[in-house]
């Protein structure tokens with residue numbers, strides 16, 4: 001594993017991190033979830049990314065992680081970077097989502113209890129809240145750090161201007177704001193349009209989520225939708241209708257380039273997200289141990305020629 005500094009902070013993150021959004025919930029076989037976490041850690045993946053609502057049911061991925069932490073990973077807390085988030089709907093009523101102080105503080109207390117932790121390393125506001133003043137949300141993040149419940153804070157899916165404002169407010173408060181978590185992959189390049197520059201200006205790191213477009217940018221869907229794939233499962237956030245013939249045609253051409261590089265398509269797709277100096281880490285999802293190994297293998301070859309990048313752009317724009 002290689003590690004990169006997260007913005008201008010003291011924290012180093014692994015170039016590949018493991019996210020527990022899918023395949024670590026109460027509906028998933030515990031043994032497989034545990035084995036993926038342990039395999040990742042054995043490969044030097046020191047960062048595990050969670051959120052209050054990962055499951056299903058909501059909260060159950062944090063319970064799974066807490067179970068592994070209290071057994072197999074007992075004694076390794078100081079070798080781990082554990083993050084969680086609040087922002088999306090977690091419980092009924094007006095205090096179970098968005099960005100109020102009331103919600104964020106209660107949610108993190110619940111997350112800590114589910115994971116059996118005293119603090120998380122990174123706590124994120126999971127999505128911008130158009131109704132709550134940003135001052136309130138940022139002050140809640142500050143209080144969380146001062147209360148010893150998180151070491152660092154981050155934001156997710158904030159646009160460039162929102163990130164700049166958050167950075168200014170947190171700097172005034174003296175809060176260790178170190179990271180932004182946006183979606184980024186070959187099919188969704190919005191961060192190239194200003195956010196990466198802002199991230200650099202603010203001096204924070206960037207961990208990109210869904211670098212494989214939930215599995216579309218792999219060999220998973222080259223011959224239909226397998227029943228054991230995310231799009232094939234009833235609770236997956238990728239639906240069969242997202243696996244369009246246009247996307248599969250592009251994926252086939254991208255796969256040819258990856259083969260020419262001696263990589264799997266998943267490895268090339270991960271390497272492609274890591275090519276920006278601002279991108280500290282790519283947080284992947286996995287459904288089996290072999291996918292953890294495949295992802296880590298991407299680090300063996302991260303370079304791209306100008307011709308390869310141009311060809312990828314042509315395929316994506318077609």
Ligand SMILES: NC(=O)c1ccc[n+]([C@@H]2O[C@H](COP(=O)([O-])OP(=O)(O)OC[C@H]3O[C@@H](n4cnc5c(N)ncnc54)[C@H](OP(=O)(O)O)[C@@H]3O)[C@@H](O)[C@H]2O)c1
Nearest residue numbers: 019020021209210212213214215218229230284285287294
């Ligand atoms: N901040 C946010 O709002 C937000 C939103 C979404 C995600 N996230 C974070 O980002 C993490 C990753 O998101 P994601 O799961 O959508 O990421 P992803 O890496 O784009 O997709 C993961 C899926 O790709 C497939 N896959 C992975 N490696 C493969 C390989 N080597 N070969 C073939 N298929 C492979 C698997 O699909 P199958 O299950 O079909 O095998 C896996 O479940 C989440 O766990 C979460 O921590 C954050």
